[in-house]
Structures are given as structure tokens and as C-alpha cells.
Amino acid sequence: MTLHTDTTQSDTFVADVIAAADAETAALLQASTDVSTAGLGPHRESMRRAKLLVAVFLEPASAFTGSPAVVGLAETYARILHDLQSPTGLFLGGDNVESPPDTGFTINDVGDILELARRSGDPRLDRVAEILGGIADRAAPAMLAGGVHTPNHRWELSAALVRLHRHRPDERLTARAREWLAEGVDIDADGLYSERSANYAVYVSNPSLLVIADILDLPELHEVVARNLEATLGLIHPDGSVETVHSRRQDQREPVFPLAPYALHYRHLALETGRGDFAWAARVAASAPVIDPQTALADMLLHPALREALPSAVPPATRVRHAWPVSGLVVDRTPERTLVVFGGSDYAVARRIRSGLASNPTFLRLFGGDAVLESVRLSRHFFGLGPFRADRMTVADDRIVLEEHLSPAYFGPLDAARRRPDGDYRVVDEGRFSAAMSFDERPRHEVPLDTRIEIVPIEDGAEVTVETDGPICAWNLEFAFRAGGAFEGVTPAADGTVVLGSGSARYRVGADAIEVGPGTGSSAAAGYLPGEDYDYLGGTDALGGPRLYVSGTTPGRATVTVRRVR
Known part of the structure; x- marks a missing residue:
């Protein structure tokens, strides 16, 4: 498939998001008639579904606006999430056991639903907010004390901390987020994050930094995201994919990583800055089927400016x-x-x-x-x-x-002073393999290529x-x-x-x-x-x-x- 760069096409992103969210909601409602297909866990998926249901319930243009069935199913997923939370306040799942950052993905969605419910003032969401508020309160101590093990986790965890603070103000939460931020955001001179990963940029670092910027009033983080999106412009291929060969994460094995998940971020920054190149990328990303409509719809409810018309698009040079x-x-x-x-x-x-x-x-x-x-x-x-x-x-x-x-090398005999009568030598990696031969103490006979x-x-x-x-x-x-x-x-x-x-x-x-x-x-x-x-x-x-x-x-x-x- 060759990318079509028609910049005169109408901007249908908002309508497309609502339609995609409605379609997923209809499928969930149909499946919910049988508890075995309602989808019990894992925690991130249960939370995504609850977020979707609350978003369509509040979206005026949704076919499910104000639907009692939608609220009832959202409560079901909230209760499922409640039961999945461990006594530590963290969620279990995958091979990252008792993981604050993995829990952070779910808590970030919890935080957005709580904010949507608060802003709406709709009493029909009180029970959902009560269940999720309890989950947030139980998670807060672990999120406050917890650590990470990848670069992007710092921003995911910090985003969860500031969302928890937004729900129930606690200066310890924002102080911890600022402690992570004080390390400096890991964006290099190329405009790429240290993991060089499209996947983690679009799903973790960029959205996390945007919400941290908004809640803590740090507009300079918007500039960081803009730098990353600018760098990504050159990575967009004619088939609508984003280059990943240079990545340090799993997506280096994925020759086709879609631009579609970037639609919301390019839209956000295009509207904020007026940049035509960002508007072009937003249109191209939105020309593909909507990915994660629950996130896009919730963001449009939280940030109504995202519904505004994009600036005029400026396509990239062909040479x-x-x-x-x-x-x-x-x-x-x-x-x-x-x-x-x-x-x-x-x-x-x-x-x-x-x-x-x-x-x-x-x-x-x-x-x-x-x-x-x-x-x-x-x-x-x-x-x-x-x-x-x-x-x-x-x-x-x-x-x-x-x-x-x-x-690579072949290795000669050890000097007499280094020999051991029992033949017990250290295990050393010589570059190809490891062996109990104390390679680093032996003469090398190299074969260069x-x-x-x-x-x-x-x-x-x-x-x-x-x-x-x-x-x-x-x-x-x-x-x-x-x-x-x-x-x-x-x-x-x-x-x-x-x-x-x-x-x-x-x-x-x-x-x-x-x-x-x-x-x-x-x-x-x-x-x-x-x-x-x-x-x-x-x-x-x-x-x-x-x-x-x-x-x-x-x-x-x-x-x-x-x-x-x-």
C-alpha cells in the first residue's frame, strides 16, 4: 500500500473515534450476556473496557449516551478490577510481579475515569467512581514508594502519581513525580527517547509527559513531546508505517509499526502550535482505523479543544x-x-x-x-x-x-605462574562463548575480519x-x-x-x-x-x-x- 497524502480531505477523526468506540461498546454489551465471555481480567484490559464504557456514556454524540446498560457493565468491570488488586495495592499479571509501573498503566486509566466522573457530576457514575476511587487509594502508597526497570516506566509511573494527586491531592505524590523528572527526560539530540522505540514513545512517554505537563503546569514537557513528534516525521514511510529498525525494544523486530496510534498526539500538538507538518501527520495517522478508541474518546472529553479543526496541512518534501x-x-x-x-x-x-x-x-x-x-x-x-x-x-x-x-582469537597455553594443577580456572566470556579457561590470562592469536x-x-x-x-x-x-x-x-x-x-x-x-x-x-x-x-x-x-x-x-x-x- 502506498501512502495517500491528500491534504484536502475532510477531518473526520472525531466522528471516527466515536464510531469506533460505539462499535466496541456494542460488542462488549453483546458478550456480557454470558459471564464466561465478559472478559475477566487481566487488569489492564478490564480497565480499558471500563474506560470505554464511561467515555461513551458521557459522549453526547455516542449511541450509548446515558445508557443504564453501559453504566451497569462499567460497574462490573470496576468490580473485576477491584478483585484483581493484590493486598499491596498493585496488580498481578505477566512476568513483572508486583510491578508499580505495570500497575501504573491501569491506574492512569483509573485516574482519567475518576476525573471524567468528577467533571460530569452525573450521580449515575457514583458507584463506578466509588469502586475506582478505592482502588486508587489502595494503590497510592505502592506507587509512591515503587521503582521501575525501564526508562519509559519513569514517565508512566509519574503520570500515575500526578493523576492520583488530581483525584485526592497529596503533595507527597507530586514530590515523587518531580523526583523522577529531576533525572531529566531521556530525549537525545536526534529528538528520540533513549529506547528509540516508536511503541514506547507513542504509548508511554509522549502521553505520560503530556498529562504530567498539564497537571503540574510544566509546559516545557510539551516542547519535549513536540521534539519527538518532529523527529518522527522523518520516520514516516510511504506505506504509513514508522521506522523501527533502530529501536532498542521489541518493535525493532516489527518492520511495520503503524502511524495510527500517533493520531491523537500529532492532533494535540498541531492544534496547540499551529504546525502544518503536524497537521499533515495527524491526518495521515487518522486515515487508518482508530486504535484504542477508549483513550482517544476519553482524551477528547477531557480536552474539548481536540475536537477543533486542524490547521492547514503541509506535506513533507518528496526529495x-x-x-x-x-x-x-x-x-x-x-x-x-x-x-x-x-x-x-x-x-x-x-x-x-x-x-x-x-x-x-x-x-x-x-x-x-x-x-x-x-x-x-x-x-x-x-x-x-x-x-x-x-x-x-x-x-x-x-x-x-x-x-x-x-x-576473534585462538588462545595459547597459560604462563607457568598461572597454571593450576587441579585444572580449576575461572569462567570467562571470550566474545563468542564462555568457558572455565581464564581466557583473559592467555595469549591471544587473533583472526581479524x-x-x-x-x-x-x-x-x-x-x-x-x-x-x-x-x-x-x-x-x-x-x-x-x-x-x-x-x-x-x-x-x-x-x-x-x-x-x-x-x-x-x-x-x-x-x-x-x-x-x-x-x-x-x-x-x-x-x-x-x-x-x-x-x-x-x-x-x-x-x-x-x-x-x-x-x-x-x-x-x-x-x-x-x-x-x-x-
């Missing part, structure tokens, strides 16, 4: 290059294609795969109309060290260079040159395409893969195609090797779907062109 140096990311656009280059992996520093690190080995992506090259990776048969992940990136006007230096990938953007694609210096070993360039098309000029194997020995091949989706070639003539075995980090447990980060391989052997140099054709 532009964006760079995020801290993240090691470049997005280069022409009217023919969008090119993504990533050289900001954390693997070079950490030398491990770990939650919270950017470790995606994809270094190139290409959007060519409806044909999408999701990933280009370089795999090597070299000591089980896995695919190429750049440890250096250089960006010039006419080219982008990614480099990596690897130096230097890899340089030069990417030269061209009007319809890019020229990719792989240059290697080191011992003889096989390598494979893997070109992984988005499903929905078919290869031309080659016959794929049963698993959907193609080995390109010579010439070129195309992957076509409708009128658009991406061409790759030429092959190198190499007879090296094709395939992808995830590396020892995955292999030793039988795991993998390999991609599926349509894939094309170009093989080669080190040392040497090979150039492959990838381009959009029609």
Missing part, C-alpha cells in the same frame, strides 16, 4: 534526506523510492543480544511503491559471530559507509558495495521482501528463497518491482546464520518470506544494485 546521528539512522527519499540505512547497532559495544539493546542486523531497507524490500543483511561463515552489524558509520553527501572490525559496506543512493535505489579483508570465508547478502508479490526471472525454491548466481532478478507487486543484481557468480552456499548468541539455544532472528541471496567469498569486493523498476 529529502533525514539523519539521526545518535541512532545511526538515515532515511533518504526521492519521488521514486525511500531508502533506509541503519548503522547504529549496540552490538559492537555490548557484544551480546539483550532486551534493551538495538541489535537488528538489517542495514538497508527500500520502499519502491507497493514493492517493499524489508531487509538487507550480510551473513558470514565466520566463527559463529553472526551477521554484519556496523560499529562505525560515515555519512557523506553522495554515500553512506558502514564498517565493522571483528577479531574487516568489512566495509558502501551505499551510494541513486534516484531509484542504491548501489551496495561489500568490501572485505580477512581470511577466506563465505558470505551472503540476504534481500528479504514483504510478502504479497512474486519473483520474476528466477524460480524460487520451495521455501520461497532464490539464489542469484548471475544476472538480475525482480520482485514484483502489481505495477511496482524491485530489481536486484548482478549476482557475483559465486557458488558459496546461500543462507542466513544468526550467530552463536542464538544458535547455542536453537534460536534465531532469521526472517521468513520471500528472500533472495547473493553470495561471495572474502577477501574481495562486490557491488550489487537494488532499484525500483516499473
